[in-house]
Amino acid sequence: MPKKKKKVKKVKKVKxxxxxxxxxxxTSKQAESSKPLRVGQDEKPVILKVKKQPTEKKLYVxxxxxxxxxxxxxxxxxxxKATIGQIEIQFYKIFIEREKLTLxxxxxxxxxLRPISSINQINKCVSILKTxxxxxxxxxxxxxxxxxxxxxxxxxxxxxxxVKDLNKNTDIMADQSYSERQLFEKxxxxxxxxxxxxxxxxxxxxxxxMDKALGRTQxxxxx
Numbered sequence: 351m352p353k354k355k356k357k358v359k360k361v362k363k364v365k366x367x368x369x370x371x372x373x374x375x376x377t378s379k380q381a382e383s384s385k386p387l388r389v390g391q392d393e394k395p396v397i398l399k400v401k402k403q404p405t406e407k408k409l410y411v412x413x414x415x416x417x418x419x420x421x422x423x424x425x426x427x428x429x430x431k432a433t434i435g436q437i438e439i440q441f442y443k444i445f446i447e448r449e450k451l452t453l454x455x456x457x458x459x460x461x462x463l464r465p466i467s468s469i470n471q472i473n474k475c476v477s478i479l480k481t482x483x484x485x486x487x488x489x490x491x492x493x494x495x496x497x498x499x500x501x502x503x504x505x506x507x508x509x510x511x512x513v514k515d516l517n518k519n520t521d522i523m524a525d526q527s528y529s530e531r532q533l534f535e536k537x538x539x540x541x542x543x544x545x546x547x548x549x550x551x552x553x554x555x556x557x558x559x560m561d562k563a564l565g566r567t568q569x570x571x572x573x
Contacts, residue, residue, distance in 0.1 A: 409460065410442065415547045416463045418453060419504030421446045422540040423466065423547050429457075448543055466547050467506050475541065478510040479563035483517060494529060501537050506544060512537040517564045 410416060414426045424444040431440050442460070444453040455463065467475075486493060497516065500508040516534040518526050526534065538560070545556045 409465070410463070415466045416442075416444060417466060417504055417506075417544065418444060418446070418455070418463055420502050421449060421451065421453065423448070423543040424453065427452070448539060464504055466544055469548065471506060472545060472548050475506055475510040475545075476559070476563045478507065479514050479517075479560065481514060483515045486515075490527075490529070494533060497533050497537070501533070501540065506541070509537055509541045509544075513541055513560075514564070517566065 410426055412426050412428060415423055416426060417423055424446040426442050427445050428443040429440065430443060431438060433439070439456055441454050441456045442463075444455055444463075445451070446453065497512050500512050503509075513534065516526075516530055516537065518534075542553070542556055542560060545560065546553055549556065549559075
C-alpha cells in the first residue's frame with residue numbers, strides 16, 4: 351500500500367516593527383511648555399487688605415443678660431471693635447456682677463454664650479429643687495468632678511440638679527463637708543443669679559423662693 355504523506359504546518363513569519371524614536375524637536379517643545387512662566391516686572395504689587403473675622407449670627411445687644419458657662423450670668427455692657435494681626439475683630443464686653451469680672455468674648459465665638467432662661471424654664475427648675483436628692487454610693491472625688499462639670503456646663507437644669515443633690519436642708523456647717531459646701535454654694539449662687547435676672551425680683555425674695563423649694567431651714571428660724 352502507498353504511504354500517506356504527512357501534512358506540514360506552515361509557520362507564519364512575524365514582521366518586526368521598528369520603534370520610532372521621538373524627535374529632538376518635540377522633546378524640546380514639551381520642555382519649553384513645562385517651564386514656569388516668568389512674571390513680568392510691570393505687574394502691580396499685591397496690596398494686603400484688613401480682613402474681617404468670620405461672624406456668627408448676631409443675637410445680643412447692649413444691656414442683654416447672657417450666661418457664660420464657666421462664670422454664670424453676665425450683662426453685655428458694650429460691643430466694640432479692634433484690629434489684631436490685620437484682622438478686624440468685633441467682641442462683647444460682659445460684666446459678671448457676682449465675680450466683679452469683665453469678660454471679652456469675640457462675636458464669632460458667641461456659641462459659648464446662651465441667653466438667660468425663660469419663665470417656664472425657671473418654673474421647671476423650681477420643680478427640680480422640690481424633688482428628692484439622688485443617693486449615690488460612688489466615691490466622693492468622682493461625684494465632685496461630675497458636679498463641677500455640671501456647674502460649668504451652662505445648662506440650668508444641670509445646675510438645679512446639683513443644688514438639689516447637695517442640699518442638706520440647713521445652713522449648719524457641721525452637716526456638710528468643706529468640699530460639699532463649696533460646690534453647693536457655687537451652684538446655688540449661679541442658679542440664684544439667673545433667677546434674679548429672669549424674675550426681676552430682689553435677691554432676698556429669690557433666696558426665699560429657692561429655699562422654700564429646697565425645704566431649707568435658715569439659722570434664724572432654728573434660733
